[in-house]
Amino acid sequence: MTNPDPISAASLDRADSRVRNDESFAGALRGFVDRIRSGDLGMLPVILGLVIISIVFTALNPVFLAPNNLVNLLFDCATVGVISLGIVCVLMLGEIDLSVGSMSGLASAIIGVLWVNTGIPLPLAIIAALATGALVGLVYAVFYTRLGMPSFVATLAGLLALLGMQLYLLGSTGSINLPFQSDLVRFGQIMIMPAWLSYLLAILPGALLLARGWHTSKRRVEAGLAPLAMRLVIAKAVTLTLALGIAAWYLHLGRGIPWMFALFVLIAVVLNYGLTRTKWGRSMFAVGGNREAARRAGINVNRIYVSAFVICSTLAAAGGILGASRLASSSQQAGTGDVNLNAIAAAVIGGTSLFGGRGSAWSAVLGIIVIQAISNGLTLLNLSSSLRYMITGAVLAIAVIVDSLARRSRVTHGRA
């Protein structure tokens, strides 16, 4: 060591002069612009999309932004949104599940047959539906890991097979009505959180962000690392709290925030924690980014695939149950049509890459709001379903193009 270290006084992670450590707001803004330009788009397309959608549809029909329409929108988001959370898991590995729509339809048929027709208690019927989902996911995982069947083909076969099972279960009648006074249907159509709880929950994320930021910062200083930029953490927390608070206030001008949407967000929170703060989540990113590297690092790659497929199909079944409660029926139409593509599109629009290794649970939440806003707006305009399909298809195509271009740009900018 001929040259003495002139900067050993600085904390470990600030010792290298090549890294710009600009912690002012201007610095943060510059970092943000750099990220966007290199193709690391994050949530930007979603937020831009929502703004454009709101302006266009409000101009065409002012009802679009009315509080009660937005409450309905949230009810609709929850069903496909839960399915989309599962899609995030398989996309993260660079795989796909094309059968989530059929799986949700089958789950709704199971509820109808077991609960209404056979009289089995609702909780047991729900468990049966979820267990079927888990089993289907396990089968896909075995096909993929043991038999080397591409998930695309395995789940395409599953799409037909599960649809067949749904039709078989429902039999000749084709649809089963769920009792309107039951908790399940009320959950999907009426139940709203009390206002005080909404406001409390609106404050919670910001408060948690602050608390964690403060705690981490303290630990970093104790460990000799540079503290977090607390001003940025505070700014983020305040923005988040304001946005959520205003949203809660606006929705409570109407009916309020549905419990079903709260359940959806709760599942998203749990999944987000799993993906970002546990070894399992780290392994998911690693397998999606470089499968061979993950294997050599000692990760049980097959088990990760099993977990992703099982979570995806189980959440698809959960989405199917919510769908049944929303429609108060189990029908042959449940889970058909655009459910599959909406779930996949939501994840991709929100920023989960189709190529694996990138994504987040929040992408499904934001993405499904965009998708449902479009569908809701088009319904308000009384457009025929032919036009709605075409427009939704175009939006999906645009989302995938943005994903591909952003990925190419990330590669050239060294952001993977």
Next chain:
Amino acid sequence: MSASMQASAAEPILRLRGISKNFGAVSALTDIDLDVRPGEVVALVGDNGAGKSTLVKILAGVFQPSAGTIEYLGQQVILSGPGKALELGIATVFQDLALCENLDVVANLFLGHELSPWQLDEVGMELRAWSLLRELAARIPSVRQPIASLSGGQRQTVAIARSLLLQPKIIMLDEPTAALGVAQTAEVLNLIERVRDRGLGVIIISHNMEDVRAVADRIIVLRLGRNNGVFTAETTHQELVTAITGAAENSVTRRQKSRSDQAISREAGL
């Protein structure tokens, strides 16, 4: 040279005796002996097909030898799989590095061995990453960058640092300088010396004779799956090439000869 003097006195960490490996009728390795002592860099050289990679894969637990014994720290061991080799303390840095480009340096260092699996200890891991990189005097600007933004030499550094995380006794490097520029090669060679100075045994495989002679205490030549001599850094390039190709008259010398002949005739023509 003090390190290697001290090394030759110590007991070997790893002792291979009579290792053979057959793939059907083909014997890829025949009767290989190899000792690695603490604080010693052993280079494995040889032409394509000499059996270097097969030997490394046996030590990494990927292949099982057909015959012969492996002693590790005086105990006879069977390396039944990659996990077993890692567990014993034999770490391998493969040529393609096997890093996840979408994850940052800390995540790659700790991949598969994260601290507190149910609530990742990011601060603890980052601290450990910095101290590990600092011990190696490695020049990584930030450990929160994705691997995709690092240069080839920096990636090699991360791969080596990762192999050191589990505190192995021996580290094997497969072609660590193959894809690197001049300055980055020097950095990696420095890194290898620092690892050696920490008392680890280092096995390096390389086609680059200059790099090998710059860093190795002993150079072991494999030819057609057999030991073909043990050399030191003082050995001339000529001698090494002779040992690798198996003849004093070979394509390398013929090429050199024809070039020098051309040069002479060109001078004569002037």
